[in-house]
Amino acid sequence: MNKSELKVISVLERVGGFASAQQLHQLLLRSGESIGLTSVYRALQSLLDDKIVDQLRKEDGEAIYRLCGEAHHHHLVCKSCGSTVEIEGSALEKWAKAMAEEHGYREVGHLAEVFGICPSC
């Protein structure tokens, strides 16, 4: 575990949900850390191999990451400024469970994020 990985983990903790490599890099720079984009990618790849982060793809194919084992919740993410709001997901939980049961799936989990443009953008 090297410096870059620690920095990436700490910013992921701060974010508390999904973020792309580029977003994480920006956030690190903005909070005063000195780190190259290359190192962010390398750290994410390594954390992925170690099963410390989860990777998903947005609809446009960009990869987004989050810490494994984050408390389960969902976000409403602004496509423009990146601000996030935690949202209530019990309806979603029920839906996911119902769909899985209907098809005989076991050990069910799910991932969901809602994207949009926030009122201030």
Next chain:
Amino acid sequence: MNKSELKVISVLERVGGFASAQQLHQLLLRSGESIGLTSVYRALQSLLDDKIVDQLRKEDGEAIYRLCGEAHHHHLVCKSCGSTVEIEGSALEKWAKAMAEEHGYREVGHLAEVFGICPSC
């Protein structure tokens, strides 16, 4: 519906499952059709807008497509064998829309996948 779209539909029918834009282009060329890669992408984009094809992302972020005349839906993915089942998502759509509206978000989209282990695994 133009020529390129017809060609792309016909090769998708032949394939009978998922294929990437690059693969579809190669297949069309190999089967004697004359078509540019640009047109394959354009046709796929247009078919996607018309909900005639369904787009997914491989783990490396490359887009793959297949014919699918159904409405917007989500997938139930087997964590073990990777097989996917399309699931009905109207409950999810409603949830996403409600959450976004509640917070004043515009131009809403969402991302959702349900994971589990399928009956045959």
Next chain:
DNA sequence: GCAGAAATGAAAATGATTTTCATTTCCGGG
């Protein structure tokens, strides 16, 4: 047959991600 619209595709641009490579930092043994 003809003008304007739509379609086409080659080449350039884009944007995320990866690779290369030279430099810097770390670390253990002398």
Next chain:
DNA sequence: CCCGGAAATGAAAATCATTTTCATTTCTGC
């Protein structure tokens, strides 16, 4: 401390799918 090699770092170049640009060709309705 000091030295040398190993690991880490990051800037710049390379990669690769996808999109855009733009000039050319094909349709269409009149």
